[in-house]
Amino acid sequence: MDKERKTALIVDDDEDYLFQMEANLQRLDYEVTTASSVQEATAIMEENRDVDLVLVDLMMDNMDDGFVLAHKIRRINENIPIIMTTSVAKDTGYEFDSVKGENREWLKIDKILNKPVRFEQLKTVLATLK
Amino acid sequence: MFKNRICKIAVVDDEEGIRLGSKSILEAFEVEVDEDEETLNFQIVDFADKNSFVINLEKEDDPDLVLLDCKLPDGNGIDILDEYLSEKDDVVVIIITAYATVENAVKTTKMGAFDFLAKPFTPDQLRHSVRKAVNHLYLKRKAVQLEKKQKSIRFEFLSVLAHELKSPINAVEGYLDLMENEIMGDQIGKYSKIIGNCTDRIGGMRKLIMDLLDLTRIESGKKKREVTRIDAATILREAMANFKLSAEQSKLEIQIKAPDKLEIDGDEGELMIIYNNLISNAIKYNRENGRVTAKLSKIEQGIEIEVEDTGIGLKEEDRKRLFQEFTRIKNEKTRNIQGSGLGLSIVRKITDLYQGTIEVNSKYGKGTVFKIRLNCSSY
Ligand SMILES: Nc1ncnc2c1ncn2[C@@H]1O[C@H](COP(=O)(O)OP(=O)(O)OP(=O)(O)O)[C@@H](O)[C@H]1O
Numbered sequence: 001m002d003k004e005r006k007t008a009l010i011v012d013d014d015e016d017y018l019f020q021m022e023a024n025l026q027r028l029d030y031e032v033t034t035a036s037s038v039q040e041a042t043a044i045m046e047e048n049r050d051v052d053l054v055l056v057d058l059m060m061d062n063m064d065d066g067f068v069l070a071h072k073i074r075r076i077n078e079n080i081p082i083i084m085t086t087s088v089a090k091d092t093g094y095e096f097d098s099v100k101g102e103n104r105e106w107l108k109i110d111k112i113l114n115k116p117v118r119f120e121q122l123k124t125v126l127a128t129l130k
Numbered sequence: 131m132f133k134n135r136i137c138k139i140a141v142v143d144d145e146e147g148i149r150l151g152s153k154s155i156l157e158a159f160e161v162e163v164d165e166d167e168e169t170l171n172f173q174i175v176d177f178a179d180k181n182s183f184v185i186n187l188e189k190e191d192d193p194d195l196v197l198l199d200c201k202l203p204d205g206n207g208i209d210i211l212d213e214y215l216s217e218k219d220d221v222v223v224i225i226i227t228a229y230a231t232v233e234n235a236v237k238t239t240k241m242g243a244f245d246f247l248a249k250p251f252t253p254d255q256l257r258h259s260v261r262k263a264v265n266h267l268y269l270k271r272k273a274v275q276l277e278k279k280q281k282s283i284r285f286e287f288l289s290v291l292a293h294e295l296k297s298p299i300n301a302v303e304g305y306l307d308l309m310e311n312e313i314m315g316d317q318i319g320k321y322s323k324i325i326g327n328c329t330d331r332i333g334g335m336r337k338l339i340m341d342l343l344d345l346t347r348i349e350s351g352k353k354k355r356e357v358t359r360i361d362a363a364t365i366l367r368e369a370m371a372n373f374k375l376s377a378e379q380s381k382l383e384i385q386i387k388a389p390d391k392l393e394i395d396g397d398e399g400e401l402m403i404i405y406n407n408l409i410s411n412a413i414k415y416n417r418e419n420g421r422v423t424a425k426l427s428k429i430e431q432g433i434e435i436e437v438e439d440t441g442i443g444l445k446e447e448d449r450k451r452l453f454q455e456f457t458r459i460k461n462e463k464t465r466n467i468q469g470s471g472l473g474l475s476i477v478r479k480i481t482d483l484y485q486g487t488i489e490v491n492s493k494y495g496k497g498t499v500f501k502i503r504l505n506c507s508s509y
């Protein structure tokens with residue numbers, strides 16, 4: 001296996017978004033796997049532990065699927081970078097603070113990004129995660 | 131509407147006889163409030179002067195009802211009304227007075243008093259007046275409650291709408307970002323799928339906006355109805371024909387079972403909307419090599435439209451929610467199907483215009499039948 005290329009798992013129930021992120025990450029030289037539900041993503045994580053990065057959408061079938069999944073992933077792999085994406089942070093007034101606050105302690109989310117995520121933004125974030 | 135089904139009454143009068151009398155009459159009194167089967171009981175607190183009443187007003191829960199004497203040793207009932215009670219929308223005041231002049235009545239009513247009791251009054255007069263006041267308060271509280279509920283429904287509607295409008299914009303924005311950064315190279319040909327997706331999402335958004343306009347027009351009664359003699363059978367065949375292509379693409383067989391001609395008095399546009407939505411759902415939520423059957427028949431009160439599919443079906447618990455705005459059943463099978471969730475809510479509103487009924491029969495995983503009956507003259 002080519003160890004130079006990292007693998008990213010993208011989890012989202014929005015087809016357009018999966019397509020876009022897949023293209024962006026491939027351009028950034030990632031191998032990409034996609035999943036559109038918590039179950040699918042959990043199965044992938046369980047059988048293939050050398051995923052190097054996960055992008056999780058906060059709201060899928062249920063309001064808090066993203067949190068549930070992130071929690072499961074953490075149990076499987078403590079150190080994998082998790083990026084949570086959301087389009088609700090702005091319009092509901094929630095602030096997902098990834099620096100301080102209780103969520104980070106509990107979930108250890110490495111970064112929270114508002115949708116739509118732009119290529120340049122993704123590039124910058126991934127560079128800082130390394 | 132009343133805490134613990136108890137109406138709290140403050141009696142403010144310097145005559146002990148009035149206070150004790152009212153107390154014993156009202157504590158034995160029960161009122162059945164409108165619409166509510168249950169009865170309301172009364173709890174009385176009494177005050178002999180202005181001062182003790184005012185102090186109590188400031189520290190305790192407001193009473194529901196105040197029986198207020200005009201003349202108190204340390205002040206005047208009218209001043210209390212003006213100063214402390216006229217701002218309180220949720221308290222009803224009955225003025226007790228020995229000087230029931232027209233002038234007084236006008237003055238206190240302007241300040242928000244609800245009724246008068248002229249001294250001396252009989253137990254029946256008291257009960258009558260209290261019953262009236264309680265019903266008034268009940269209706270008022272009910273109206274306030276309804277208004278709050280409507281506001282929150284409206285807020286919810288707008289939030290969902292904002293979300294539904296934002297998601298195609300996000301999608302298109304994301305695709306443009308891919309193009310801007312030439313993620314897939316510098317050949318325009320490489321982007322044809324992306325451009326196609328953008329067009330689809332924009333089309334979906336346009337449909338959402340059109341549906342929304344239909345919905346609000348119907349709801350506000352602004353949509354002009356043009357009820358004329360129309361042929362429901364021909365319109366059905368036209369509607370079906372418009373879906374021929376998409377049915378072929380999904381490898382579906384489509385069938386019409388209708389008389390050659392079935393004339394009714396109805397609005398052509400409305401009928402078309404019903405057909406379109408039922409047929410488009412039957413196609414969208416079907417399976418490969420499935421079938422869509424549309425039937426039209428004359429019944430006693432008008433017509434019956436039936437659209438049957440061999441698709442994914444509906445679970446019992448989801449069936450009731452279908453007709454609410456923006457309801458989309460989310461599961462594995464529906465994930466990749468586009469829609470705004472307004473179709474059936476529009477169908478329901480139109481059906482209501484005909485005092486019609488909608489029946490849904492479905493087997494999860496097997497198929498669904500929508501049956502709509504419209505009341506109209508049919509020929
Ligand atoms: N024939 C059907 N079989 C199975 N499910 C159906 C059927 N018709 C409707 N549904 C379910 O009911 C939901 C609401 O239908 P509705 O027509 O109101 O909205 P929609 O099809 O999602 O969007 P649109 O506003 O574009 O019609 C659908 O999302 C779907 O889950």
Ligand SMILES: [Mg+2]
Nearest residue numbers: 411469473474
């Ligand atoms: Mg529909």
